[in-house]
Amino acid sequence: MLRTxxxxxxxxxxxxLVKTERFKQPRYLGDPINAVRIFNEKEVDELILLDISAxxxxxxxxxxxxxxxxxxxxMPFAYGGGVQTLxxxxxxxxxxxxxxxxxxxxxxxxxLVSEIAALSGRQSVVVCIDVxxxxxxxxxxxxxxxxxxxxxxxxEWAIRATDLGAGEIVVQSVDQxxxxxxxxxxxxxxxxxxxxxxxxxxxxxxxxQDMKRAVDAGGAAAVAAGSMFxxxxxxxxxxxxxxxxxxxxEIFGEDLA
Amino acid sequence: xxxxxxxxxxxxVSSVVNMLRKLGDEPSLVRDPDGVARADKLILPGVGAFDxxxxxxxxxxxxxxxxxxxxxxxxxxLGICLGMQLLCRGSDEGxxxxxxxxxxxxxxxxxxxxxxxxxIPKMGWxxxxxxxxxxxxxxxxxxARFYFAHSYFVPNDGSEAxxxxxxxxGRYAACVRSGIVFGAQxxxxxxxxxxxxxxxxxxxx
Numbered sequence: 001m002l003r004t005x006x007x008x009x010x011x012x013x014x015x016x017l018v019k020t021e022r023f024k025q026p027r028y029l030g031d032p033i034n035a036v037r038i039f040n041e042k043e044v045d046e047l048i049l050l051d052i053s054a055x056x057x058x059x060x061x062x063x064x065x066x067x068x069x070x071x072x073x074x075m076p077f078a079y080g081g082g083v084q085t086l087x088x089x090x091x092x093x094x095x096x097x098x099x100x101x102x103x104x105x106x107x108x109x110x111x112l113v114s115e116i117a118a119l120s121g122r123q124s125v126v127v128c129i130d131v132x133x134x135x136x137x138x139x140x141x142x143x144x145x146x147x148x149x150x151x152x153x154x155x156e157w158a159i160r161a162t163d164l165g166a167g168e169i170v171v172q173s174v175d176q177x178x179x180x181x182x183x184x185x186x187x188x189x190x191x192x193x194x195x196x197x198x199x200x201x202x203x204x205x206x207x208x209q210d211m212k213r214a215v216d217a218g219g220a221a222a223v224a225a226g227s228m229f230x231x232x233x234x235x236x237x238x239x240x241x242x243x244x245x246x247x248x249x250e251i252f253g254e255d256l257a
Numbered sequence: 258x259x260x261x262x263x264x265x266x267x268x269x270v271s272s273v274v275n276m277l278r279k280l281g282d283e284p285s286l287v288r289d290p291d292g293v294a295r296a297d298k299l300i301l302p303g304v305g306a307f308d309x310x311x312x313x314x315x316x317x318x319x320x321x322x323x324x325x326x327x328x329x330x331x332x333x334x335l336g337i338c339l340g341m342q343l344l345c346r347g348s349d350e351g352x353x354x355x356x357x358x359x360x361x362x363x364x365x366x367x368x369x370x371x372x373x374x375x376x377i378p379k380m381g382w383x384x385x386x387x388x389x390x391x392x393x394x395x396x397x398x399x400x401a402r403f404y405f406a407h408s409y410f411v412p413n414d415g416s417e418a419x420x421x422x423x424x425x426x427g428r429y430a431a432c433v434r435s436g437i438v439f440g441a442q443x444x445x446x447x448x449x450x451x452x453x454x455x456x457x458x459x460x461x462x
Contacts, residue, residue: 096271
């Protein structure tokens, strides 16, 4: 069977590589193209790149920057941020992006998911659900990079997104983002149980053990992380890193021929 | 011999071009019958729906030139992902006729996993098992890992066309060959050094 995909999720803001904590305080880390080149050499399973300034600035994806990055990405490459129209998605596909990640735009106009899926197939559409948890433990979907609570139930939205044509669902915990204390396995599990599409856990991972938990207890089909792959040590020195294939196989098992 | 990549509006042409460039090739993009007629070696990529792809090829007037490329001139063609399924007679995904060089039909992945345990589309890295040596797989062994992203598959019917298989509830075709026509269900252009090797083999044909 397929070994669990382990996916670095890189954030860019104003053309720089950044990392946030609980969606705030983006810390500048370096040049995104360079980071992609390093991940390429490390033969990562896949890469997700999110431009967190695009939606905030209400602008389209930075196609020039993405052309340069896609030219270096010899692995599956998903992009999100400012993808608002079918034309945006098609242009991204044509420059070498495999999958577009829809978040606020899909909430504002759910038909965008179906339009892209109808033309390019569901494997090319990822819906990212940013989830916040209230003190009482109730989950709701956040929009606009966590700034706007929508009152929408993440499970209902995941089911709807799947029906609309999403090929994968990213469940991202706003509360766990950048804290390196493990995923919110509970919400990952609830969503994974409710949909047939692969669910990718994101937000909070510090170790392969955290990832293993999201798979075993949460039913995640794939796991993604930011901090874990860009920081090293307790002082969080910037170091692009990725586990050796042998480590991944030890934790997640080998994929069988 | 130069390589031409068919650009018919169905997906990741640039990814293929990017990897060919990394190999030192300077591929051209072809979009019209003349382009196909002049090509030495073709790559037919493809992401999306079967009928949509056939309709696009047809609307661009590429179907007959593709036949002439393979059948009259005996020039190589490599179909990638949906591009490999287009080599079949047809697909359960649609109603249009395929190019027909593979005497089979593409089938939905649920047929391999009737219990429905596996997520569809299949997305991820999978080792292949090589069942028949061919030039495209030179320097690659069983266990080589490739990236797959698809919902339909070409059945492993045990025919001579099947060169490598992958697994998803059951075994199916990962690599095919029919004469000078080749197919890869996975994405070599997104499969690191394994994909580089496969595309280098195709360049070297």
